[in-house]
Amino acid sequence: MTPKRSSSDGLSPGLRPGWRGFLLAIVATCGVASVAAYLQVKPTTDERNIRAVCKDLARDAERRDRAALQKLVSADYRDERGLGRDDALNALLAYLTAGNWQHIRPVTIVVNKVEGNKASATAKVLLAQAEAAPPRAPGQHAFQLDLELTREGGSWRVLSAEDWQLPAADLEQAEGE
Secondary structure (H helix, E strand, C coil), X not given: CCCCCCCCCCCCCCCCHHHHHHHHHHHHHHHXXXXXXXXXXXXXXXXXXXXXXXXXXXXXXXXXXXXXXXXXXXXXXXXXCCCEHHHHHHHHHHHHHHCCCCEEEEEXXXXXXXXXXXXXXXXXXXXXXXXXXXXXXXXXXXXXXXXXXXXXXXXXXXXXXXXXXXXXXXXXXXXXX
16 A cells, blocks of 8 residues: 655645645735725725715704804805805705705715815705604605815815705615615
């Protein structure tokens, strides 16, 4: 009986040395691909800060906190209707109060582009009149907000906004997912 030679390289006895390099290449390639995929999906600091501005806008509008809203909106704000910052905030707060909107919930926030000190984002938002928060609250409206932002003093601020009414049912389904 001829004894089998034990593997001195730690590989199983049936694995030939040529396979070791091949397996190492596969493992290394998978590792590099995983890191590359992670880096592509990981939001940048600017994207995280822009999303935070959108969430803060919703929170401060829900609270009707004009001073906090002013800090998030650029003094150079101008929207598609030609309103400046103060007039736009007056119109927003009047709309929220008149409609008795109790909850403002951003459902999706997508940062479309960041180039230097300018950026654009799209937020889809649910508004609810009842005490129950979306998506279960009756009397809901949904909007898409197309925002242009500018970096001022190291912070992102809204430079302009355009709003579009959407079917609330579309956003209710998205929020439940």
